[in-house]
Amino acid sequence: MATALRDARDVLLPGRDERHGPLPPVLLALTVVTGLVNAFSYLALGHVFVANMTGNVVFMAFSLAGVPGFSLAASLVALAAFAAGALAGGRMAHGAAGHRGRVLLGAVALQTVLTLVAYAVSRLVGHPSSGGGRYALIGLLGLAMGGQNAAARRIAVPDLTTTVLTLTITGIAADSGAVGGPGSRIGRRLLSAAAMFLGALAGALVVRHGDARFTLLAAGVLLAVVTVAARGFGRSTLGWTSAG
Structure with a gap:
């Protein structure tokens, strides 16, 4: 228990000279954004994910099998937009010359703009679960989340991918000392x-009991806060900016 708490503390309050510097708490905030955006896309846009592509591949199969409630077109748009966002994010990351602070700041700034534009579009279309507005929202959010995923991949902080938990949860059990593993970093993974x-x-909760569009606003505001907090990352010369 003490090890887990110490691990969690180091993620939330990293030291100045810690290997990954201020990146872990920022990536946790982006993981919260993933939860918010996926809740909106799945519950308000009709059974489609904009951040987790494994789900969309499965949903495409469901749609082709004739299962009601799933849209082949929506899943394809999400996949295409996510791939385009990842391509843009990868290009941005390679252009940052390996500086992880610049990678993060550029990706989050762009993601903030895309998410707030998606919120504005959602206010204009009225009912985002149908029509062209639905696909516009899927496209904008897919682009934003693809860019986030590409940046997180380039930054490469272990167990903080921001969008995928399967390997994280596997590691809690498979790497534990109880099975002779090196230690599961359970605090960070939890x-x-x-x-x-x-x-x-x-x-x-917002989608079910309030205005679903406020989910996007909340995600956009959180991203804006992260962008402001990270504004000095691109100028940092500390070791964490290049550590892999």
């Missing part, structure tokens, strides 16, 4: 799962 859970829970 924080990642909790961040996704809390974002999805908050988003689902």
